[in-house]
Amino acid sequence: MTHWLAIDTAMNACNVGVRTSDGQLFQSIAYMDRGQSEQLMPMVQDVVRQAGLALPDIGAYAVTVGPGTFTGLRVGLATVRALSQVSSKPAIGVSTFDALAAAVPERPACILIETKRSDYYVRLFENAHLHEGMCMSPDDLRKYIQLHWILAGDAVARALDETGLTNKTLGLTAPKINDIITLASADWQSGKALPPDPMYLRGADVSISKRKLAKIV
Amino acid sequence: MLGIETSCDETAASVVTDDARILSNVIYSQLVQHAPHGGVVPEIAARAHLESVGRVVDEALKQAGVTWSDLSAVSATAGPGLIGGVMVGLMTGKAIAAHLDKPFLGINHLEGHALSPRLSHGVEFPYMLLLVSGGHTQILLVEDVGQYRLLGTTVDDAAGECFDKTAKLLSLPQPGGPHLEKLAGKCTDLASAIARFDLPRPLLGKKGCDFSFSGLKTAVREKLEALTTPDGTVKESDAVDLAAALQHAIAGHLSARLKKALESAPQKPKALVAAGGVAANGAVRAALEKLASEAGLPFMAPPSSLCTDNGAMIAWAGIEHFRRGRTDGMDVAARPRWPLDENRVKLST
Structure with missing residues (x-):
């Protein structure tokens, strides 16, 4: 120990x-x-x-x-x-998905984490399947979520508000x-430990300049 | 002293002794990551700092031939700069210091530049400092550690930005300053290049010691557009002349305003010093050397490895403060803005 x-x-x-x-x-x-x-x-x-x-x-x-x-x-x-x-x-x-899901007593559980933008970080936990985490718009989220799932995470209140879903929830901040x-x-x-590397699930926002550049010849 | 610097696009760490010996000065540049975007992207910079800071610190200790337990204290840049990157270095420094139970100092990046001539040349206070880089253009009378009298600053762009943006318009690699200087170096007749483009002389005749570079930047862009053919090419001889004229104009503006600062300084400095990335430019150096010799002052500029962003200057600023009894708590904040003169105490005269 x-x-x-x-x-x-x-x-x-x-x-x-x-x-x-x-x-x-x-x-x-x-x-x-x-x-x-x-x-x-x-x-x-x-x-x-x-x-x-x-x-x-x-x-x-x-x-x-x-x-x-x-x-x-x-x-x-x-x-x-x-x-x-x-x-x-x-x-x-x-x-963060795994850590939050560990606090939810039932399955299927869908973890919703705040992105501080319009979309959500989403991952479903079911006993039979392993699902990937993803980034989802409110529209996609509405189509994706099934009523018998429990929703948990810090974006739950916003998700219910934006999608009109009426799922059972567990607020986890x-x-x-x-x-x-x-x-x-x-x-x-078990030898499966993740390294302490960031899981951003989203690229850096980058815009490419449109100014015309001259080429020296 | 271990110094960590992560405020822009260079991840750097260094070990410096209190008798000004630089045992290591490791710099990892993120140029490659930012190159496709033609400038530093803050989120990309922050991600890259997290990825490399551990390796850079390890390498700094290894090259210095010291172990963790040999360190007496740890310094890290706490601002000003790109806040996401600053936090990575700051938290790294705090964690190392906390684990070793050694003092920690959160350093102002600008102060690192301002005190670097004391690391490289042992310059004595007070000295007149031109701090000139891609992010800053300031004239400071450095009176003591923590005592910086701001005499002039840019009202718009930094001098380095004027270099870099023009280089970018010419499709030169970033950071463009050194490449623009190389291009300008091919100019065989500077006098006619200057006459040919007749670039503006910013704030000529205006009072004070402030700088302005945006007019110059715009003028160069317009001249370049006029020289560019519809298929987007410009003749090398034209680009060379324009680069030389711009370099001359920037050096002239810097030196003209600095001359005013020397004339109006409240106390006579012991030296004229230039620091920051643009201080590595040959034409700028030559103009400042001439000015210093006219004023009867020695001119000094740290070597270019200490002019661009580096960890040694952060370690050294930490040493200067530590020697005067300052240490910081573990709650030091990362600051995107941090003017050098904000805590200036009026010295009794």
């Missing part, structure tokens, strides 16, 4: 926790639209201290890799990658730290 530190800044929160080798959980969450880069490190230090540990005592790191806000993802990933690098301890990535660590630990033991 080892002491785990988990960080989740993929959604609108700084979500931090330590699970000690004897299974005790210490955690702290603060919701914010911005300012994660300021609050994260002090929160990490506090939680580690509450657990009666120092950072070098941590044996493994878990971090949500997305989807989520691009900047939020990078705040958590840059931190965990650097901690892992300087300590030579493993860092395990956990999909952030993954649970214990779920993140449980998933990371299981993936690590």
Whole structure:
């Protein structure tokens, strides 16, 4: 057993926790639209201290890799990658979809994560099939969702509002730290662990300049 | 001191000692990622910084021949710059410092440039600084660490932008400044090139030490359009002359405004110093050297490896502050805007 530190800044929160080798959980969450880069490190230090540990005592790191806000993802990933690098301890990535789905007690469950634009990050969890995560417009979402699915995630309220769907829902504003660590630990033991690499699910918005360029001859 | 810089399109890390020895200065440029877009795309930059910062820091330690435990403190750029990239370097620096239980300093990128002549040349305070790059064009009287008197700044574009945008119109590779300089170097008759295009002389006769480059940029674009054939080509001799005339105009504008700053400075500086990417331009350097010698001042510019964005200047600015007892908390914010003179304390006279 080892002491785990988990960080989740993929959604609108700084979500931090330590699970000690004897299974005790210490955690702290603060919701914010911005300012994660300021609050994260002090929160990490506090939680580690509450657990009666120092950072070098941590044996493994878990971090949500997305989807989520691009900047939020990078705040958590840059931190965990650097901690892992300087300590030579493993860092395990956990999909935000998986971490949220772990908190939903029934299947099929459809996780909806806010993109902060018109569309949604969507992934369906069924016992029989493994589905991919995707990015979906409100129109496509309306056609895609079936009434017997439970919907969960931070974009659920907006989705119901925009699509008129009447599904059963579970509002989840952030993954649970214990779920993140449980998933990371299981993936690590089974050798299927994700690296702490971002899962953006969307390219960088880029426009190509249309100004005409002259060619020197 | 480990210094980390991620504020624009270069991921950089460096280890510097407090006696000004640069043990390593590793720079990873994202040029390739941004090239198809003809300029730096913030989200692409932020993604690339996250991808490479770990490797760059590792390499900086390896080249310096030090281990984590040899570090006394960690500095990282906290702004100004592209905020997504700044956060990557800032969080990396904080995490390293927190794990090692060593002091952390969040550094102003502009201050890194401003203090770099002390790293390369040991320049003493006060000195007159022209900070000139793709993002900034400022004249500062550097009075002490943290004491920067802003005497002039650009009212529109930065000088480097004027170089880069013109180079882009000529389909030169980015960043265009050095390529434009190379092109201008082929000019055999500068005087007639200058006379031929008669480019505007911005703010000529106007009071103060501010700069303006947008008029010059537009004039060059119009001249170039007039020289471009309908099939989109321009003769090399024309492009060479135009590049030389533009370079001359930029160098002249920089030096004219700096001359005013020297005349109106509240105290006599001990040196004239240029820093930032454009300070690597030969014509600019020559104009400033001439100005300095007329004013009876030594002229200095850090070598180009310290003029473009780099981690060594961030480490050094960290050292300068650390020596004066400053360290920052782990809650230091990333700042897209951070004027150098905002915390300036009035020194007793």
